[in-house]
Amino acid sequence: MLFSVLIPVYNAEEYITETVQSVLKQSEQDFEIVLLDDGSKDNSREICRQLCNKDASKIRFYYQKNSGVLFARRKLAELSKGDYLLFVDSDDLLEKNALSAIKYTIQKTHADLVVFDLMKISDKGNERYTLPFENNQIFHSHEKYSIYCELLKTKYLNGIYQKTFKRDCFDFEANYDDVKNMRIAEDIYQSMPIMDKAETIAYIKEPLYIYCKNHGGATSSVKLNDIKWDYKLYDRQNEYIKKWKISDEDIQTISENRMRRILGFLSVYAKQNNDSSYKQFKEYARSIKNNKYYMEAKEKASINNLQKIYKLDIVLLKMHCYHILFQLHKRV
Known part of the structure; x- marks a missing residue:
């Protein structure tokens, strides 16, 4: 089997059927x-159970106690059987020829990882997330530096759902308990870690994924304590900044983004x-000045x-x- 399309589901009764149908109707x-x-x-x-019963040859269904999207995705990867893995959120859609385009690229390039554009749809209008590379551009060894920087410096490659990758690229043995x-x-x-492995x-300059940002999902609103997850991210980023030998000039851009994020809170x-x-605002403002991530940035x-x-x-x-x-900031 070529693809495992992995869909974590949480409170998505309004959208999950359409999401699954967008996969079932793939040309591939x-x-x-x-x-x-x-x-x-x-x-x-x-x-989900009904969808599985209706098309058992294509769909498998599992249930677990709430563990959060990160652990749900990791469990899905463990359950998968395909050579390549692709995550789809339960309120998003795949473009009809997405899997066909990805398969063609895999056959042509033997890529371990295929990345592609997405179309973000919201009440404020549509926005295409695209990368500054040529269609069908291939990245080997030292050539990967530019795409590493795109991941670290911009928002346009963040989504794990913008990536289809060999199962060998997934860090099955890693411990994620602290996050x-x-x-x-x-x-x-x-x-x-997927991009590192x-x-x-290979890059497809087409919006194969449709990201629907109007459903009140996990990232639709930022909460007070969420900054701690940014700090966890910065720790991991710093590991790869060192491993990928990111230049001082690019580190400057990454640091400026961190400043915007920390001050944005x-x-x-x-x-x-x-x-x-x-009172809470003042406590956070005071904490920033001696915060190691802020000081480093x-x-x-x-x-x-x-x-x-x-x-x-x-x-x-x-x-x-x-x-x-x-x-x-009350007025901003």
Whole structure:
């Protein structure tokens, strides 16, 4: 079997049928679908069971207590039988000829990993995530540096669902217990070891994946404690920055992105609608100054490249002007 299409399901009763149908209607039919309900509280479990019963030759279905999307994906990988793995979120879609295009590229290039564009659909309009490479571009050995940087420096290659990879590229034996409940940044966190193991990477400059961002999924809203997952991500990024020998110039860009992210959480804290919002905001603002990730990013970033709001944040933090900061971010 060529492909295992792996779909973690959580509270997706409104969307899972359409998602599965987008796979079943593929022009390339050498695949299996593996569904894993991750402790849904709605009717997803029953819908998945019905889908499996209706097309048992193509679909396998499993259920587990809620473990979060990262662990659900890892369980799906263990259950898979295909030579190549592809994750699809339970409210997203595959373009009709996606598997056919990926198969053609695999046959032509013998790639261990195929990456492709996605189309992000939301209430605000559509946005195509595309990479600055040629269609059918191949990356070997030292040529992979540019695609490593694209993963580390931009948002356009973060999604694990933008990648189809040989099962040998998946880190089955790795221990992820310290990030079991990771609810943001889990895609890029899992993508780094996959890209590292792939000897040959091929790129398809077509939006084969349709990402539907209007369903209130796990990443639709940022919560106060989510910054801790960013710090876990930075630790892993630092490992690969060293392993991939990322240049100082590219580290500067990565550091500037980290500055934006850490300072951006000031707005998350400021916009809470509760009586303790200022207290929590002040605690977070105070913690930033001595935070090792902030200090490292500030040292390696070029502050001049940051937007005015972040430059102002840096000045106000240094002056301990927390109330002014609070009022500023409530309005941003």
